[in-house]
Amino acid sequence: MIIEQRIKEIFGERAFERPIFYTNPGGLRFELSEGGDWLEQFELAYKKALEICSTIFDDEIVVCIRIFGKESLMSVLSVLKELRHIGLYPSMKKEHWKEKNEDDPEWATDGDEYWHTVAFALPYNALNKLLWCSLACDQGIKPCPPAEYYLFDLKKSIEVWPYDDRGMDVVGPNHSLLTELYNKFSNYLLDYDREAMDASFQKMP
Known part of the structure; x- marks a missing residue:
């Protein structure tokens, strides 16, 4: 379990605990969509996210796709098939792990519920599709396999979570890169959390 272990080594046990900006202090939270109709919101969110992520990623992207289902991986087979159909589920070199849904009342419906994480590496040119799927779900834009998409550069120790068209969190122990993005x-940056980000990254006079 190389990917799972590396994520725990770099980011600790809370890499997927949402919202990651609050559970992993010292990161950044970006506001993506603004006003306008659904298409204008999506287009602006996609443009901003791609601009930011193009500064972060320049090579391989480690992707963790988290899917909500029952205990068996077969329970999320339809999502996996959709991911494969759009080119976001490689046939080889994947990791899978799961954890029981204990503390997420937003998703809870009964006792037999799990988060399945499928992890693999994709080339940089997959970024467009990853951001599309991350940002499209709330807008009902297709294709959009129902999942959570977490993007990592393990060499740079950076995690990106584009949670929907409204915003995107960027966290990790790479303070110098986060400072570069902040500037x-x-x-x-989301004004609501700007004070916390200023405390972490603003230069003292």
Whole structure:
């Protein structure tokens, strides 16, 4: 379980505990969509996310796709098939792990519920599809396999969670890269959490 172990080594036990901006202090939270209709919101969110992520990723992207289902991986087979159909589920070199849904009342419906995580590496040119799927679900735009998409650069120790068209969290122990993003994309930062981000990254006078 190389990917799972590396994520735990770098990010600890809370890498997937949402919202990761609050559970992994010292990160960034970007506001993506603004006003307008659903298409204008999606287009702006996609443009901003791609601009930010193109600064972060330049090679391999480690992807963790988390799917909500029953204990068996077969319970999420339809999502896996959709991912494969759009080119986001390689045939080889994948990891799978699961954990029982204990603390997520937003998703809970009964006792037999699990988060399945499928992890693998994709080339940089998959970024467009990954962001599309991450941002499209709430807008009802297709294709959009129902899942959570977490993107990692394990060499740079950075995690990106585009949670929907509204925003995207970027966290990790790479303070220098986070500072670069804070300065470069300051106008994209979510004002609600700007005070916390300023405390972490703003230069003292």
